[in-house]
Amino acid sequence: MQVKNRLTPFFENITFDRDDNELILNFGPQHPSAHGQLRLMLHLQQEMIVKAHPDIGYLHRGMEKMAENMIYNEFMPTTDRMDYIASSSNNYGFALAVEKLIGLEVPRRAKVIRMMLLEINRLMSHLFWLATTALDIGAMTVFLFAFREREYLMDIIEGYCGARLTHAAIRIGGVPLDIQDTFIAQLKAFLDKLPQNIKDYEDLLDSNRIWRMRMEGVGHISTEMALSWGCTGPMLRASGVAWDIRKEEPYELYDEVKFDVPYSDKGDNFARYRIYMEEMRQSAKILYQTIDMYEETVKNNQTELMAHAPQYISAPKLDIMTQNYSLMQHFVLVTQGMRPPVGEVYVATESPKGELGYYINSQGGPYPYRLKLRAPSFWHTGILTDLLPGHYIPDVVSIIGTTNIVFGEVDR
Amino acid sequence: MRTYKPKDNVQAKAYYTDRFWVAPQVPKSDVAEDAVFAADLEALKSKFDIKDAYIQVEQMVVYINPCDNFEVIKFMRDELEYTQLSELSAIDWIAKSNQFEIFYQMLSMKKRKRVRIKMFINNGEAVNSVEKLFRSADWSEREMYDMFGIVANGHPFMKRILMPYDWQGFPLLKTYPLEGDEFAAWYEVDKIYGKEARDIIGPELRDTARVDRYDSERFARLGFEIPYGAEVKDDAAPTVQSYQEEGGVFMIKKFDKETSVVIDDPQR
Numbered sequence: 001m002q003v004k005n006r007l008t009p010f011f012e013n014i015t016f017d018r019d020d021n022e023l024i025l026n027f028g029p030q031h032p033s034a035h036g037q038l039r040l041m042l043h044l045q046q047e048m049i050v051k052a053h054p055d056i057g058y059l060h061r062g063m064e065k066m067a068e069n070m071i072y073n074e075f076m077p078t079t080d081r082m083d084y085i086a087s088s089s090n091n092y093g094f095a096l097a098v099e100k101l102i103g104l105e106v107p108r109r110a111k112v113i114r115m116m117l118l119e120i121n122r123l124m125s126h127l128f129w130l131a132t133t134a135l136d137i138g139a140m141t142v143f144l145f146a147f148r149e150r151e152y153l154m155d156i157i158e159g160y161c162g163a164r165l166t167h168a169a170i171r172i173g174g175v176p177l178d179i180q181d182t183f184i185a186q187l188k189a190f191l192d193k194l195p196q197n198i199k200d201y202e203d204l205l206d207s208n209r210i211w212r213m214r215m216e217g218v219g220h221i222s223t224e225m226a227l228s229w230g231c232t233g234p235m236l237r238a239s240g241v242a243w244d245i246r247k248e249e250p251y252e253l254y255d256e257v258k259f260d261v262p263y264s265d266k267g268d269n270f271a272r273y274r275i276y277m278e279e280m281r282q283s284a285k286i287l288y289q290t291i292d293m294y295e296e297t298v299k300n301n302q303t304e305l306m307a308h309a310p311q312y313i314s315a316p317k318l319d320i321m322t323q324n325y326s327l328m329q330h331f332v333l334v335t336q337g338m339r340p341p342v343g344e345v346y347v348a349t350e351s352p353k354g355e356l357g358y359y360i361n362s363q364g365g366p367y368p369y370r371l372k373l374r375a376p377s378f379w380h381t382g383i384l385t386d387l388l389p390g391h392y393i394p395d396v397v398s399i400i401g402t403t404n405i406v407f408g409e410v411d412r
Numbered sequence: 413m414r415t416y417k418p419k420d421n422v423q424a425k426a427y428y429t430d431r432f433w434v435a436p437q438v439p440k441s442d443v444a445e446d447a448v449f450a451a452d453l454e455a456l457k458s459k460f461d462i463k464d465a466y467i468q469v470e471q472m473v474v475y476i477n478p479c480d481n482f483e484v485i486k487f488m489r490d491e492l493e494y495t496q497l498s499e500l501s502a503i504d505w506i507a508k509s510n511q512f513e514i515f516y517q518m519l520s521m522k523k524r525k526r527v528r529i530k531m532f533i534n535n536g537e538a539v540n541s542v543e544k545l546f547r548s549a550d551w552s553e554r555e556m557y558d559m560f561g562i563v564a565n566g567h568p569f570m571k572r573i574l575m576p577y578d579w580q581g582f583p584l585l586k587t588y589p590l591e592g593d594e595f596a597a598w599y600e601v602d603k604i605y606g607k608e609a610r611d612i613i614g615p616e617l618r619d620t621a622r623v624d625r626y627d628s629e630r631f632a633r634l635g636f637e638i639p640y641g642a643e644v645k646d647d648a649a650p651t652v653q654s655y656q657e658e659g660g661v662f663m664i665k666k667f668d669k670e671t672s673v674v675i676d677d678p679q680r
Binding site: 057225345 | 423424425426427428435436437438439440468469471473495496497498499501503504515517519521524526528546547548550551559572573574575576583584588590
């Protein structure tokens with residue numbers, strides 16, 4: 001029987017009958033390295049984790065429900081809030097899914113601009129990943145370096161769409177704007193410096209004893225485990241499967257650009273780190289090629305930015321302001337929304353985190369009947385259940401870091 | 413007479429549809445058109461009862477019996493090399509046929525093909541869990557249960573995943589309103605303050621952007637805003653608007669509406 005006083009809490013009718021040394025530790029949802037809203041319930045034997053139970057849902061906003069109550073174009077800014085580190089890639093996945101549903105062909109210049117935005121977003125996301133993971137491990141300098149570079153990219157994006165994080169820079173059927181005059185010069189200046197920047201990060205990290213000890217051999221994911229848990233993106237490629245949707249099921253103009261898909265069969269944290277670094281180089285390579293492609297469209301005078309499909313897509317501004325019928329179409333599309341055909345589609349794109357899939361079931365109405373968001377981070381969080389047991393508490397931080405989970409995407 | 417609102421689907425609906433409008437269809441093509449899919453379908457047909465199969469937007473859709481789902485997915489994984497279960501969820505058709513449609517989205521990396529396995533279950537029935545085949549189904553099936561209330565038999569931990577454990581109701585059902593139901597309105601009030609505080613605090617208003625467009629008195633009183641619920645008076649004082657910072661913002665002089673000059677001439 002407990003003696004009731006003010007200092008020790010009094011538990012009525014509770015007996016503490018566990019006589020082992022197992023300690024249950026709540027990691028998060030406020031822990032700074034829990035990347036926002038992850039709560040991990042860890043069962044510990046001394047410092048070793050014997051059981052891990054990730055608890056999610058702290059950022060659940062019910063986006064799938066919201067989508068059922070929104071017209072298609074209305075949902076576009078909501079997709080920004082999924083993976084808010086690289087929001088254009090979410091916009092793009094949704095736009096592509098609806099375009100496939102309708103059967104739209106996007107003009108070439110819009111495709112090039114989209115690819116530029118996607119790759120800039122990939123760089124932003126990977127730089128952010130590097131910064132936060134390095135900070136979690138304790139490498140403050142890398143954090144500052146990587147955030148500095150990311151800021152340049154955010155400036156370029158801000159010049160394009162006016163937003164730094166939630167871009168909403170892509171529309172169903174194309175892109176709303178042509179890139180600004182300074183875009184290419186800024187991007188080139190950035191890309192020319194990027195190899196040196198990446199080398200700086202690697203000089204700081206590759207031979208850093210602390211970094212290697214906390215990364216090498218920690219958080220090993222086997223190929224079977226990665227496949228079974230639905231891992232995609234760098235998580236899968238670090239486990240020995242060279243699968244990149246840009247390469248295998250090319251969308252946009254990815255079949256016209258040259259790039260390599262880095263992969264590793266090590267499967268540990270360090271392998272994932274190496275892959276992120278290499279992917280940044282490959283993104284830069286793609287961006288150089290898209291700059292040439294853009295200049296080619298300028299030369300060929302391909303100025304169209306939105307697909308021509310009056311039933312689904314509003315006409316260009318000039319037409320709306322000068323032609324009665326375009327104005328009427330625009331009015332109907334804004335107030336009532338487009339009505340894609342009856343059918344369903346699942347479209348997967350390679351977002352910086354992995355396979356971002358949109359499943360849309362349309363019943364011919366202006367609202368999707370069902371929209372399922374397949375966010376890669378959801379399973380990259382789930383895998384912690386099987387991945388963490390056997391590791392020690394400090395490893396939790398580096399493992400969460402390299403899984404690169406973003407909770408806007410996990411909870412949706 | 414009040415307009416009829418269907419109770420079995422409270423989601424947003426088109427408020428106007430032309431009566432001659434016929435919804436077009438996303439084209440479906442025969443499975444025989446794609447050699448890889450045709451071979452896969454043959455293999456499936458030799459073992460299982462396939463109800464329907466077609467190709468839509470480059471992916472094969474196969475309808476199966478709900479009792480076969482475990483065996484079909486096992487066969488797909490082991491024999492047909494569909495090594496990843498990308499996604500799994502349900503669609504609510506309760507209003508139409510009292511059924512749920514379940515889909516399993518599978519990917520073969522070797523063949524570079526995606527297949528969607530689909531099946532219908534009646535409302536209230538459970539499905540066989542495929543968690544033993546794909547660990548990714550562990551969380552997907554929990555999410556499906558959380559959102560639709562569909563139980564997966566044989567799942568090791570059939571609990572809610574996104575919503576709180578003590579939540580009532582299944583949010584993705586068509587009968588569930590976007591702003592939440594009665595339970596949702598009181599959930600946090602009860603949790604934080606206790607049931608006895610309900611009268612003081614009132615239900616949670618989840619749709620904060622809601623504008624009552626039939627309220628002709630409080631609507632659009634720009635510059636003369638009154639608190640919610642307060643009585644509208646004709647001689648209401650104008651709302652005082654000024655900068656929060658008393659000393660002005662750095663580099664910007666304090667904006668004073670009275671002393672400022674509005675320049676009308678655009679050619680100035």
